[in-house]
Amino acid sequence: MSRELSPTDTAKYAASRRAVGFVEDGMRVGLGTGSTAAFMVRCLGARVRDEGLKIRGVPTSSRTAALAREVGIEVVSLDDAGWLDLTIDGADEVDANLTLIKGGGGAHLQEKVVASASDHMIVITDAAKQVATLGAFPLPVEVLGFGLRSTQKLIAATLADMDVLGHEITLRMAGDAPYITDEGNHILDLHLQRIGDPAQLSGALNQIAGVVENGLFIDICDRVIIGHEDGRVITRDIKQGTLEEVRLTIPETGNLYNDVSD
Structure with a gap:
């Protein structure tokens, strides 16, 4: 897969694969929108298919809903789910306090509603999205x-x-x-x-x-997963104060993600 994906997309894929490992059987999961979140939805769909993982997904946009159904994830509304165990989404910028700018994909209103109705929010991204001060991204x-x-x-x-x-x-x-x-x-x-x-x-x-709503996410995200092009993944949990690094093996063949775009 590393031969087919760009370095940035390889980093997004690595972060996505690490993030879906936090999803447990029976969970109600918020599904983000955007190019990074699309990798995550496909990785989650692979777990549903290969492991028989049973979850209910609440998408944050119509295009995420369509992708989730395509990969075999049961899609329900937020009202039907009631409350979510976890939301996984990307970000356009993230600072040291895990304050985010989101909305490059045009879905930050639904993304914020879904994330706010979750026990936890994981943000998945590549290293370029980490910033000292927010604002370079509109x-x-x-x-x-x-x-x-x-x-x-x-x-x-x-x-x-x-x-x-x-x-x-x-x-x-x-x-x-x-x-x-x-x-x-x-x-x-x-x-x-x-x-x-x-x-x-x-x-x-x-x-x-x-x-209606702005794209600043404040005190909503509690864990960020940063993927790197060499397969390294760094997970920072702001509540527990932990920092963990692992290295994933990126498959060389069978690119299932080449249709992902913002």
């Missing part, structure tokens, strides 16, 4: 289509009082049309470059009328 903010321009002006005014470096706001597009989320909303991407106080910014954004 912060997604899901907003209503109604009053979009006024909401953008209110966000701009709010940013003037925040500890951020940049202030550019762009409407996310899908080709020539605005991107529409699974909930029928739009996304404004905030190009902040540096976020000095994520908690203050998150609270201020979510007080603005028209804002």
